[in-house]
Each structure stands twice: as structure tokens, then as C-alpha cells.
Amino acid sequence: MTTNSIFPVIPARDVARSRDFYSGLLELTVVFDSGWYVQLQAPGNDVVQLGILEQGHHTVPVGFRTTPAGVLVSVEVDDVDRLYAGAVEAGLPVVSPLRDEVFGQRHFMTTDPDGLLVDVITVIPYAAEITESAAVTGGAR
Template identity: 60%
Template sequence: MITSIFPVICADDVAATRDFYAGRLGFKVIFDSGWYVQLEAPSGNRPQLGIVEREHESVPERFRQQPAGVLVSIEVDDVDAVHETISAAGHEIALSLRSEDFGQRHFMTVDPSGTLVDVITPNPPSPEFAAAYAQSAAD
């Protein structure tokens, strides 16, 4: 039986990556050994995120490269406010802030480890997507 699941990001600079998630997205540091940090979102359901030093002996050598093909999605209450904070801090904006027909207002940024981060606030989907969602729920 699975009791928990959370991503762990390999980072060259654990402290900078920790500070990005804690300082810009509100995560709380619940454990920090220097080479490994465990973060917890301040929401009621307590999602967690880990950060490990990329070159640490606990990471197999062939998996120590920069991330590619990985996208971490984080849902927030006010994506516009987070976008303003991230932009003002000078972090890369990989995808501009936009509202999508499928029911999200979001933007993508890159954390200090090179991981692509999709920051999302749900919004009402277009009528076409709402109908597709309703059909899927009925099936």
C-alpha cells in the first residue's frame, strides 16, 4: 500500500533551490541536512517536495545530469501574484502567464536546479472543455 509520493529534485545548489520553493512559493522547510531538504506546502493536504544534492552518493551516477522532460506542477491560490513575485526576482519565465481553454491560468518558470515548474490556478474551462469533462465524468 502506498502511503506517500513526492518528487525529489536533484540540484547543484540545494540552498538556492530550497530558497526558490520556500521564498517564492511558500513551502515550509521541514528537514534540512545541507545535502537534502524536505519541503511541505502550507496547504491542508500537505504535499511535499524533496531536494537532493545532484552529486550526492545516494544519487546513482548516471542520473546526475540536468533534468529534461520533467515538469513539476504547483497549484496556487493566486497565480498572478506568484507570477509577479517570480518575475520581480528575475527568474526565467519559460511560458508567459496565460489563461487556457482547458481550465487553467498558469505560467512556467525554471527553478535554480533547471527543473521546469508550471504554476497554476484553476479557472473555468471553455464550454467545449467543460462538455468534454462532463462526458468523461459520466463514462
């Protein structure tokens, strides 16, 4: 067996609102929209996909037709600074401001219309103390 793709499908109370949030924030293209399900994709990269499903849709088992909780969606991008500026300009909630982390990320966090945490990341070099520690354990990148 070969796995061909893994991508998140996010339940949403308002599919169109979530579609607009994710396509606007992450510059994704709508490749399918039935009203109750939307498939988004990065332009020119069909491996990067996100599905949005109406949380009360009959295909979702009873008991799972709720707002998502306890999940963090991480998205790696080339220019987090530009997307952060766009998120602030659009008035999106910023729950963790843009910052550099010693473990090799520059990122910020926002929430989608249903409160799902979205971490937008650009990979940066590890801090010196992390690089030295990783070199000792064989985990340097």
C-alpha cells in the first residue's frame, strides 16, 4: 500500500466564512466548493491541501458534529512576515504575536472563525545553543 496524501479536513459552522479565512490568510485557491465541503490548495502545489466540512453534515458521525478543540494546525510558509502583516491588516485575531523561537521557527498564531488555533511558520536557523545540543545528540539539521 502507498499513502498518496494526508491533509486536514476542518469542521466549520460556516463553511464559506472558513473558506474565506483560510484562502485569505494562506493564499490558498478554491479547487472544489459544494457549499457543505470546500477543498483548498496552494497554487502550483497540489500536495498542500486543506478541506473544510460543514460540521453538522450527515457524513459526519453523530457525536462528532462539534467545533474542533485541542488541535493546532501548523502551516509552513516562505514569508511569515508578509502573512502576519496581512493578518493584522485584515483584523484577524492574533493570539501569539510574530516572534523567533530558538528551535528554528519564526511564527505567529491566530484562530480561525471556529476558534481552531493556526500556527503560521517560517523555518529559520536554530539558536546556537540548540545547534550545539543537537550536534551532540546527532539531531542537527
